[in-house]
Amino acid sequence: MAMDGDTRPNDLSAFWMPFTANRQFKKEPRMFVSADRMHYRTSDGRAVLDGTAGLWCCNAGHNRPKIVEAIQKQVAELDYAPAFQMGHPKAFELATKLVDMAPEPFEHVFFTNSGSESVETALKIALAYHRAKGQGERTRLIGRERGYHGVNFGGISVGGIVTNRKMFGTLLNGVDHLPHTHLPDRNRFVRGQPEHGAELADELERIVALHGGETIAAVIVEPMAGSTGVLLPPKGYLKRLRDICTKHGILLIFDEVITGFGRLGSSFAAEHYGVMPDLITCAKGLTNGVIPMGAVLATKEIHDAFMNGPEHVIELFHGYTYSGNPIAAAAGLATLETYAEEGLFARAAGLADYWADALHSLKGLPHVVDIRNEGLIGAVELEPIEGAPTKRAFSAFLKAYDKGILVRTTGDIIAMSPPLIIEKEHIDTLVGTLADVLRQID
Numbered sequence: 001m002a003m004d005g006d007t008r009p010n011d012l013s014a015f016w017m018p019f020t021a022n023r024q025f026k027k028e029p030r031m032f033v034s035a036d037r038m039h040y041r042t043s044d045g046r047a048v049l050d051g052t053a054g055l056w057c058c059n060a061g062h063n064r065p066k067i068v069e070a071i072q073k074q075v076a077e078l079d080y081a082p083a084f085q086m087g088h089p090k091a092f093e094l095a096t097k098l099v100d101m102a103p104e105p106f107e108h109v110f111f112t113n114s115g116s117e118s119v120e121t122a123l124k125i126a127l128a129y130h131r132a133k134g135q136g137e138r139t140r141l142i143g144r145e146r147g148y149h150g151v152n153f154g155g156i157s158v159g160g161i162v163t164n165r166k167m168f169g170t171l172l173n174g175v176d177h178l179p180h181t182h183l184p185d186r187n188r189f190v191r192g193q194p195e196h197g198a199e200l201a202d203e204l205e206r207i208v209a210l211h212g213g214e215t216i217a218a219v220i221v222e223p224m225a226g227s228t229g230v231l232l233p234p235k236g237y238l239k240r241l242r243d244i245c246t247k248h249g250i251l252l253i254f255d256e257v258i259t260g261f262g263r264l265g266s267s268f269a270a271e272h273y274g275v276m277p278d279l280i281t282c283a284k285g286l287t288n289g290v291i292p293m294g295a296v297l298a299t300k301e302i303h304d305a306f307m308n309g310p311e312h313v314i315e316l317f318h319g320y321t322y323s324g325n326p327i328a329a330a331a332g333l334a335t336l337e338t339y340a341e342e343g344l345f346a347r348a349a350g351l352a353d354y355w356a357d358a359l360h361s362l363k364g365l366p367h368v369v370d371i372r373n374e375g376l377i378g379a380v381e382l383e384p385i386e387g388a389p390t391k392r393a394f395s396a397f398l399k400a401y402d403k404g405i406l407v408r409t410t411g412d413i414i415a416m417s418p419p420l421i422i423e424k425e426h427i428d429t430l431v432g433t434l435a436d437v438l439r440q441i442d
């Protein structure tokens with residue numbers, strides 16, 4: 001990687017890469033150097049079809065002119081403005097646009113810089129809301145097994161992916177977990193939402209009975225669990241969870257970091273599944289992944305609970321130096337405009353059946369033990385190699401990259417979530433190449 005005239009060694013060692021097998025990568029680096037619409041280009045000049053919208057974030061594809069120009073213009077006009085006690089127009093404009101796009105009860109937006117920060121922010125808002133309402137004893141947080149809520153301490157505490165938790169001590173106190181909703185024996189190779197498992201939401205009643213509902217602040221779930229390998233909510237599950245939360249005065253948080261911005265064919269999964277939480281976290285597709293930005297959407301009731309006391313006093317002691325950063329806000333505005341102008345959420349909905357047919361055509365190929373899909377998201381679960389979990393899927397990922405497609409793996413599951421601008425021919429290439437890969441790996 002050394003540049004002309006650069007005397008430093010050609011060395012990749014300094015960068016400790018996130019969620020990466022560093023030693024393997026540095027032996028066989030995979031470098032992207034540019035991207036346009038549906039394709040990346042590698043340092044050795046190959047085109048790679050983006051089957052994952054980067055990391056589930058470039059929903060409008062790459063190098064989109066409106067977003068590029070908005071960033072270029074903004075950085076030359078107002079590069080940064082203090083986020084505390086000062087404002088700039090674009091953050092307010094973006095918040096309004098987000099509220100317009102979001103389901104009806106959401107009227108306020110708190111900006112963050114990532115999905116992880118959105119999760120921490122939502123958990124803190126939930127705790128502080130109850131305290132503001134005189135229910136400070138509501139301090140417990142409930143997550144779900146196999147849930148992914150980013151990597152900060154709150155997020156891994158309510159999260160349920162064992163590898164993300166086990167090295168990091170005792171985490172937050174007062175957290176409990178619902179069971180995950182993966183029932184492979186009853187729901188294998190189902191298209192869309194599985195029929196079985198709504199009753200798993202009733203486990204919340206068991207947790208309420210154990211701890212006392214009056215001690216629980218919030219339940220946080222991904223409406224569709226993405227990072228653990230695409231687990232769809234069983235039919236009726238989310239509604240049951242909502243009803244139990246309402247019954248006990250518990251806030252429901254949907255972590256929509258992946259499902260936000262059209263992934264399932266609607267603005268948010270809350271709309272797609274017709275179940276409204278009290279708080280929504282988002283990030284990723286908010287700026288098309290181009291500039292880091294996240295947000296928490298709150299209902300009027302939650303927001304207004306804070307808006308009392310002397311007017312000169314800060315209502316919520318929380319925020320980030322880059323909350324609502326001007327360049328991120330400009331990118332967000334241009335992104336939402338691109339989604340709207342190109343009708344990308346409806347486009348995703350329109351392609352969902354074609355996508356489902358293509359994915360399910362992989363049934364019967366070597367190693368495939370389950371296939372799941374919804375909107376423009378899909379997963380192919382492989383039988384693990386005995387004694388070497390994750391190895392088979394990782395081999396598939398490497399071979400897929402060699403053959404010119406980008407997929408993602410988690411455990412022994414191959415996950416795909418392409419940009420919403422994908423064409424049917426791209427779907428054919430993606431799934432056809434994956435079929436070849438599955439035939440060729442051990």
Ligand SMILES: Cc1ncc(COP(=O)(O)O)c(C=O)c1O
Nearest residue numbers: 114115116148149150255257258
């Ligand atoms: C549901 C969910 N929450 C939170 C996060 C964390 O987002 P970030 O990596 O931007 O911190 C992710 C990332 O994939 C996610 O899928």
